[in-house]
Amino acid sequence: MHVDLSVSWLGLAMANPLYNASGVMCRSVAELEQVRTSAAAAVITKSCTPQPRTGNPEPRYCATALGSINSMGLPNAGYPYYLDYARSYPYAAGKPLFLSLSGMTLQENLDMLSDLAAAQLPCLPEVNLSCPNLPGKPQLGYDFQACHEALTQMARVYHGPFGVKLPPYFDPVHFARMAAVLNAFPALRFVTCINSIGNGLVIDVDRESVVIKPKDGLGGLGGSYVLPTALANVREFYRLLPGKHVVGCGGINSGREAFMHILAGATAVQIGTCLYEEGEGAFARILDELRALMAHKGYQRLDDFRGKLKTL
Template identity: 85%
Template structure:
């Protein structure tokens, strides 16, 4: 039996549902090209600010037995660097490109999106509403009023399809409140769930110390730590959003977790911590495992099980 892993959405076709999470293998053209030449179905750039940033002081990433903690602080080469990459990107080869935007201010985001709109490039922006690792700056995604203003201004400036990367939500009221807000914007075509769970703390009992330097050791959790939270956010937004897609992100180490995200309603799936630790070979391995699991269950395509999670 042949298994079809392709995904058609946003007017695009991906050979499979996997791509990198913004922040992993996407800061430089070299890394972006590694992802493009891998088995990934798409590529997304590093969340960029208007001007280049060095990010937070090192050490700012630490792997653990259950995932990772990081406080990167948006290190990136600046918007123009990624826009220029988008200009030279070989779209005709059929692997979509997403451009992640994370301005330090609303005006910065609008400036970048206005320029992107005038460039008429076929890449699709993902606006980051959820960076938890900037000292002194709260996550926009936890402020519904600010989100409403931001999305209204983005929709005024940018007429093409776009998405947003969301922080994790933990209460049904917040799922519903955010979904009602997101449903108001027709151009907003997808949400990515989730960014890391912010402000966790990992302690090394041998050294009696935190393991990363920024924010006195506080950082965003990724990897297996966040899988149940990510799945809950994917399932709830898949149920509550109308005519929009959900991209699953969080805790995918194998084909089984990718399957879970799609079963919960994800259209596509981003890989973060696992990709950081394993490199671009993770895409082929996870796809092989997903394909084998689908064969075992008798599924011919992703639509056969997408969003069909059973409840008790």
């Protein structure tokens, strides 16, 4: 059976639904090019600030049996660096580029969006509302009124389609409140669910110590730890945001988890911890596994099962 993994969305065509999560293999041009020349169907840059940042002190990432914990602190090369990459990006090769923005203030995000609008490039911005690893900086995504005010100003300076990276939500009331905010902005075309589950703690019993240095060991959880939470967020926002797209992110280690995200409603799927640990070869492996699973189930296209999760 021929299995078609292609995705058409946001006026873009992707050969398959997979690309990197912002934060993994995306900080330097060399890493971005590794993703672009891999089996991934799109590329997203590291969440950037107007000026370069070194991020939090090391060690700030640790792999665990069930995923990872990190407190990176937005290390990035600065917005001009990624804009230069976007200017020279080979869009004609058919892999869309997403530019992740994560200003330390609303004004920084507005300045970057204004500049990006003036550049008139075919890349799409994803505004990070959900960085959990900046000491003293609460996540904007948990303040619904502030989100509405911020998105109102963003929509005034950037008139093209854009998306946002969301933190995980855990309560039906919060899903509904955030959906009401997001639905008020027609140009907001996609949401990425989820960023890491913030402020977890991993302990090394042998050393009787935390495993990362920043924030006395508190960090964002990724990998298999977060799969059920990520799937819940994908499914709820798929149901609550008609006409918008949901990008699934969290806990994808194989074709089975990619299938789960799409079944829950994801249009596309980002790979994070697995990509960090395995390298860009993870894309081809996961695609092969997804293709085989779809063939086994008799699905020829992603639309055959996307969003069709059954309930009991």
